[in-house]
Amino acid sequence: MDGRHLPVRRIAGLLLLALGPVLVLGVLFVLPVSGMVAQGFWVDGRFAPGEVLDVLARPRVHRIAWFTLWSSSVATLVAVVVGLPVAHALHRLRLPGRSVLRAAVLVPFVLPTVVVGVAFRTLLGEGGPLGFLGLDGTPVAIISGLVFFNVALVVRAVGTAWESLDPRPGEAAAALGATPLQVLRTVTLPALRPAIVGAASVVFLFCATAFGIVLTLGGVRYGTVETEIYLLTTTVFDLRAAAALSVLQIVVVVALLAVSARLRQVPDPTAQRVVALPRSVRRSDWPVLSATALVLVAVALPLVSLVAGSFETSGGWGLDNYRALTTSGDNRALLVPVTAALATSLRTAVDATWMSLLVGLLVAALVTRRSHSVAERRVRSVLDGFFMLPLGVSAVTLGFGFLITLDQPPLDLRDSPLLVPMAQALVALPLVVRTLAPVLGAIDDRQRQAAASLGASPARTLLTVDLPVVWKPMLAASGFAFAVSLGEFGATSFLARDDTPTLPVVIYRLIGNPGELNYGMALAASVVLAATTACVMLAVERLRVPSLGAL
Amino acid sequence: MKHACVRAAKLVSVALAALSLAGCSLATSGQEDDRGTEPQGQPGTGGTVVLATHESFALPKKLIRQFEDESGYTLEVRASGDAGTLATKLSLTADNPIADAAYGIDNTFASRPLGEGVFAEFAPTTTPPAAYALADGADRLVPIDSASVCVNVDSAWFGAEKLDPPTTLADLADPAYRDLLVTPGASTSSVGMAFLLATVAEYGDAWPDYWTDLLANGTKVVDGWEDAYYGDFTSTAKAGTRPIVVSYDSSPAFTVSGEESTTAALLDTCFRQVEYAGVLEGAANPAGAEALIDWMLSDAVQSALPESMYVFPVVETATVPKDWARFAIRPETPYEVAPDEIAANREQWLTQWMDVISR
Numbered sequence: 001m002d003g004r005h006l007p008v009r010r011i012a013g014l015l016l017l018a019l020g021p022v023l024v025l026g027v028l029f030v031l032p033v034s035g036m037v038a039q040g041f042w043v044d045g046r047f048a049p050g051e052v053l054d055v056l057a058r059p060r061v062h063r064i065a066w067f068t069l070w071s072s073s074v075a076t077l078v079a080v081v082v083g084l085p086v087a088h089a090l091h092r093l094r095l096p097g098r099s100v101l102r103a104a105v106l107v108p109f110v111l112p113t114v115v116v117g118v119a120f121r122t123l124l125g126e127g128g129p130l131g132f133l134g135l136d137g138t139p140v141a142i143i144s145g146l147v148f149f150n151v152a153l154v155v156r157a158v159g160t161a162w163e164s165l166d167p168r169p170g171e172a173a174a175a176l177g178a179t180p181l182q183v184l185r186t187v188t189l190p191a192l193r194p195a196i197v198g199a200a201s202v203v204f205l206f207c208a209t210a211f212g213i214v215l216t217l218g219g220v221r222y223g224t225v226e227t228e229i230y231l232l233t234t235t236v237f238d239l240r241a242a243a244a245l246s247v248l249q250i251v252v253v254v255a256l257l258a259v260s261a262r263l264r265q266v267p268d269p270t271a272q273r274v275v276a277l278p279r280s281v282r283r284s285d286w287p288v289l290s291a292t293a294l295v296l297v298a299v300a301l302p303l304v305s306l307v308a309g310s311f312e313t314s315g316g317w318g319l320d321n322y323r324a325l326t327t328s329g330d331n332r333a334l335l336v337p338v339t340a341a342l343a344t345s346l347r348t349a350v351d352a353t354w355m356s357l358l359v360g361l362l363v364a365a366l367v368t369r370r371s372h373s374v375a376e377r378r379v380r381s382v383l384d385g386f387f388m389l390p391l392g393v394s395a396v397t398l399g400f401g402f403l404i405t406l407d408q409p410p411l412d413l414r415d416s417p418l419l420v421p422m423a424q425a426l427v428a429l430p431l432v433v434r435t436l437a438p439v440l441g442a443i444d445d446r447q448r449q450a451a452a453s454l455g456a457s458p459a460r461t462l463l464t465v466d467l468p469v470v471w472k473p474m475l476a477a478s479g480f481a482f483a484v485s486l487g488e489f490g491a492t493s494f495l496a497r498d499d500t501p502t503l504p505v506v507i508y509r510l511i512g513n514p515g516e517l518n519y520g521m522a523l524a525a526s527v528v529l530a531a532t533t534a535c536v537m538l539a540v541e542r543l544r545v546p547s548l549g550a551l
Numbered sequence: 552m553k554h555a556c557v558r559a560a561k562l563v564s565v566a567l568a569a570l571s572l573a574g575c576s577l578a579t580s581g582q583e584d585d586r587g588t589e590p591q592g593q594p595g596t597g598g599t600v601v602l603a604t605h606e607s608f609a610l611p612k613k614l615i616r617q618f619e620d621e622s623g624y625t626l627e628v629r630a631s632g633d634a635g636t637l638a639t640k641l642s643l644t645a646d647n648p649i650a651d652a653a654y655g656i657d658n659t660f661a662s663r664p665l666g667e668g669v670f671a672e673f674a675p676t677t678t679p680p681a682a683y684a685l686a687d688g689a690d691r692l693v694p695i696d697s698a699s700v701c702v703n704v705d706s707a708w709f710g711a712e713k714l715d716p717p718t719t720l721a722d723l724a725d726p727a728y729r730d731l732l733v734t735p736g737a738s739t740s741s742v743g744m745a746f747l748l749a750t751v752a753e754y755g756d757a758w759p760d761y762w763t764d765l766l767a768n769g770t771k772v773v774d775g776w777e778d779a780y781y782g783d784f785t786s787t788a789k790a791g792t793r794p795i796v797v798s799y800d801s802s803p804a805f806t807v808s809g810e811e812s813t814t815a816a817l818l819d820t821c822f823r824q825v826e827y828a829g830v831l832e833g834a835a836n837p838a839g840a841e842a843l844i845d846w847m848l849s850d851a852v853q854s855a856l857p858e859s860m861y862v863f864p865v866v867e868t869a870t871v872p873k874d875w876a877r878f879a880i881r882p883e884t885p886y887e888v889a890p891d892e893i894a895a896n897r898e899q900w901l902t903q904w905m906d907v908i909s910r
Contacts, residue, residue: 039643060902117774121782128790137773215774220736221909231738234635236898237642237663309789403640407647414649415629493606494631509606511777519781 011376018366018383021359027411028426029390032401033246039404040243048240055244061228065248068224071139071214072207075146079203080196082147083154085291091159093285094278101296102159103537106479108299109152110487110533111306112504115511115526117216119302120145122309124217141217146210148299150203153431153480157202160476161195161438162188163278164469180284194264194441198434201260205253205391205430211490225249229394246397253392257385264438303530310523314516321520325528336499338525341506342532345486348502351421352428352485353478359425360432360477363387365466367433368441384437388430398423399494417500423491428481435477439470479540483533503529597624600839603650603831604630605637609859610852618846624839634660634741634826642667646833652840654695654828654847659744661685661692661827662894670829673841677848679865683825685890692827695847696862699821699885700745702732703802705786705794707813717795719819720753723765730769733783733793735776737904741824742776746797747904748893749822752886762907772908786814801861801879804872812878821882826862 041052055061089095090102108116122128124136135141170187178186189196209226223231225245232242281289313320325338336344367384371377390398402423406413413419443466451461489504496505503525510522608630615626629650632640638660641653645667656664664670670691683694702723704716717728735743747758754761766772771793773779781788784796786806800821803812828847830840846852853869856862863871863881871879 060905117778117782121778122790125782125790125792131790137771215739216778218774220739220772220774220905223738223905227739231901234633234639235738235744236901237639238898312789400639400643403649404643407644407649494636496631499628505606511781516787519787 010372011379014366014369014376014379017362021363021366021387022383024359025387025390025426027406028422029393029398032398032405033250033393034401035405036239036397036401037243037246040239040241040246043240052240052244052247055241056248058241061241061245061248064223064225064228065252067139067222068208068226069252071143071146071222071224072204072210075143075150075207076200076204078143079147079151079154080200082291082295083151083199084158084196085288086151086295087155087159087162089285089288089292090155091163092278093288094280098278099538102156103534105155105296105299106152106483106537107303107530107534108148109150110483111149111526111530112487112489112507113149113210113212113216115306115507115522116145116148116302117213119306119309120148120217122305123302137218137221139218139222142214142222145213145217146207148302149210149213150206151295151299153203153206154196154199156476156480157199157431157435158192158195160435160473161192164439164472165191194438197260197264198438201256201388202391202430202434204256205388208253209249209392209394211395226394226396230396233396233400242397246394250389250393253389254385256392257388261381261385306523306530307527310520310527313520321517321524322528324517324521325524336501336506338503338506338521338528341501341503341525342528344500345503345529346532348421348424349482349485351418352424353481355421355425356428356432356481357474357478360429360436360481361470361474363429364433364436364440368437368443370445384433387433390426391430395490395494399491402495420492420495420502421485423495424485424488425481427488427491428484431480431484432477435473435480436470439473440466443469475540479537482536482540486529486533486536597622597839597842598836599625599627600652600836600843601627601629601650602843603637603641603653604628605632605634605655606630607860608655611855611859614851614855617851618843622839622842622846624836624842626843638663641669641831645669648831648833650831651834651836652828652830652843654844655826656692656829657741657824657826658685658890659741659748659824659893659897661688662890665691666894668832671832671834671837673830673844675841675848676845677866679848680867683865685827687891692829693844693848694825694865695828695844696853696856696860696865697823697825698862699800699823699882700742700749700797701800701816701818701821701882702746703784703796703798703814703816705784705796705813706815708785708794716815716817718817720750720761723770723795723820724761724768726768728768728795730771731793732765732769732795732797733771733773733779734797735779736772736774736908738901740775742797742799743772745822745824747900748888749820749886751900752822752888759903759907762904766908799861800881801857801863801875804874804877804879807874807878816880816882818880818882821885823882823885823887825865 041047041049043051086105090098090105095101120141121136123130124133124141125131135144165188169191170183173183173187174180208224210224211226211230214222214224215227225248229242229245229249232238232245310321311317311319328337363383367380367387369380371380402419403414405411413422447465448461451465452458456464486502487504488502489508492502493505493508496502501509507522507525507529510518510525608628619625634655634657637653637655640649641656641664645664648669653664653669665688670688672690673693674690675693679694683697685692702717702720706716709716714727717723717725722728723732734746737743737747750758750761771783773782776798779793779796780798780802783791783793784798785791785794798816800816800818803814803816806812806814828844830837830844834840848866850866850869853864853866854871856864856869857871857875857879863879
């Protein structure tokens with residue numbers, strides 16, 4: 001037993017455990033993306049990296065990269081700032097109806113961007129009630145759209161962490177005379193830092209790769225890297241330039257992940273986490289509550305205009321649009337009625353959820369286990385970043401990559417019905433990992449050691465030490481994954497088969513066809529999608545039975 | 552001991568719940584797997600024929616069943632993405648085709664897949680009118696339908712304002728129509744691209760100047776056709792403020808109120824798009840692909856095109872619906888730009904266009 005060999009053996013063991021998830025990501029992500037990027041690097045069988053790099057010198061590319069960077073950064077910042085009070089109010093205070101509100105906050109996250117785009121423009125457009133602000137087609141509209149979509153991520157991820165934060169250090173500080181603001185600054189926020197940074201990095205990636213919302217709200221004046229890759233690949237067919245932008249995107253995302261990994265490091269990894277009961281509302285909570293109310297109203301506005309539109313028919317108000325959901329629409333716009341598409345969506349979401357949860361749990365466990373050496377810690381943090389990558393890379397590149405690399409046995413997945421849930425699970429995976437990792441990372445490793453020294457097997461240790469803590473966040477993560485899957489459009493529209501479209505694909509189709517009923521049906525179907533999501537979220541909340549939490 | 556039992560029971564129930572969820576997953580539903588896995592299976596039938604197309608594809612189920620009964624083939628439609636996505640997909644998978652036949656490549660995208668050798672030679676049994684044939688590649692791509700992108704006006708709005716609606720492209724830059732036009736962008740929408748091509752055909756190399764005038768006259772450029780038509784057009788958008796929109800020649804057939812259409816297409820502003828179908832080189836089922844394209848040129852399918860996909864048939868014996876005959880009037884001399892000219896200049900035009908509009 002030579003002690004010096006131990007780190008090597010530990011790393012080997014770690015890599016062995018990581019093999020499964022790494023293989024999955026290798027096949028479903030690395031292979032397609034590199035296949036597509038290679039199309040641009042090899043010109044007529046000749047390797048020509050210089051020409052690809054030349055693309056990066058174009059002034060247009062600079063403009064687009066800069067716009068992507070600053071608009072996503074501002075949107076992320078705003079989402080975090082407005083999300084924090086809501087997270088506190090909905091997860092730490094005993095507000096009436098808070099579980100309903102928590103479910104409702106997640107609704108925008110799953111709405112199809114086309115529909116939200118139209119809803120936003122009905123409000124902000126030249127003739128809309130907020131038209132006097134003149135925001136239509138400006139970066140402000142784009143950023144508010146991005147915040148609208150992503151604030152839910154902050155609320156949920158930070159809220160979950162906040163909920164299981166030990167209130168005692170804060171109470172102790174308060175007892176020693178700290179003002180609420182001081183407690184927040186010196187005790188609460190540092191403890192929440194991993195969750196906040198984790199949520200912010202995910203939000204940034206979602207913003208930086210946002211597609212439809214940027215196009216709809218920004219008009220065509222503001223291109224982002226993502227919209228440019230789409231344009232270059234499908235319209236201009238300049239695969240070289242598309243490859244250059246994809247590489248640029250990957251480099252930036254890797255850099256961002258490295259920074260966020262550093263910021264995320266927990267100041268005190270042995271912090272004890274218990275589930276604190278929400279406390280009742282006090283008079284001193286008014287700043288948080290009014291901020292929350294403001295955010296909720298802002299989020300509700302586009303939704304209200306959406307719901308109102310869904311009840312508007314040619315003959316006044318009514319349920320006609322909803323009744324039509326079982327039909328194929330005006331002028332047979334649809335091959336599959338909305339109800340059937342909803343069933344497909346739900347089934348796909350179930351698949352995507354278990355897939356992302358399975359891989360995500362494994363990854364979260366892998367990356368948060370205490371490292372015994374510097375090399376081991378490096379391996380773990382590289383793995384951590386690796387599984388975040390899918391969020392930051394163009395769906396267009398990935399989609400076309402699927403077609404050209406997964407076309408031969410044994411990997412002939414092009415026509416597999418599981419391809420859609422797999423792609424969605426890939427998008428949900430970083431969310432699952434970011435929700436679980438902070439919690440797992442905060443478990444004091446000495447608890448596991450104690451269990452082991454008392455004779456518990458590794459499996460038993462997992463059951464008695466890890467599972468009770470991770471149970472609730474796991475439900476939250478599965479809710480996320482489910483919601484991501486229900487709302488995912490980019491990859492899905494590319495891969496979904498015509499006979500089994502998901503609900504967002506059908507909504508997109510409805511809104512793309514002329515006819516008043518089709519437009520009304522699109523709104524009604526969006527409301528159904530939103531309501532379904534809210535119900536699923538509510539059910540997930542209900543599942544959080546205390547007895548299970550204490551398993 | 553007792554605790555362990557309770558725990559075990561809980562675990563089992565969780566596992567059962569997971570399994571029951573899996574029951575409603577896609578992996579366990581057999582019906583989806585038995586199609587497409589055996590391209591040449593099922594004795595006594597011609598097997599499966601796979602059609603790759605764009606997301607706007609639609610034909611009545613009854614017609615498709617009829618085709619399957621009569622030909623013995625099973626039709627599998629894979630429709631996703633827009634026409635540009637389809638062209639890119641086909642071009643990238645030229646050596647291992649994703650289907651047997653493809654439909655939905657239009658005259659603005661035809662040269663790319665033709666250049667990559669995507670399509671095999673094929674002559675249908677029904678010969679469509681020569682007017683729709685491509686100059687290059689007529690022996691491989693068969694015209695199926697056509698639709699023209701035209702400027703549409705809200706006649707009701709112009710009537711109420713007592714203003715004569717514009718009639719030509721030049722009118723759109725007239726200060727009398729200031730702040731009235733909305734168009735989808737050429738970089739993000741095929742409708743927008745067609746409109747750009749119309750202006751290229753009209754103004755030649757001077758088109759950027761025309762666009763500068765358009766923008767100076769308050770033209771609004773939005774992302775997609777949906778945004779323009781449902782977000783800004785006074786006739787169809789709730790809070791629309793723009794009575795002139797770039798849409799299709801068939802659009803007026805969908806705004807009929809009583810005996811009149813409340814909108815009209817300006818027939819001197821149109822660019823004609825023709826959609827083609829072809830047999831893919833290296834197809835697993837070329838005979839099926841040929842039968843499929845022949846069927847798409849049959850009167851039954853051609854007559855169903857207007858109501859299914861809002862496009863006009865190319866075969867002269869096909870019939871169009873009553874509303875279409877009355878309100879969807881086709882331009883007689885639409886603008887044209889040759890496909891190879893489009894292919895050669897697309898990138899440059901788009902870059903120039905984007906520069907003009909972001910100025």
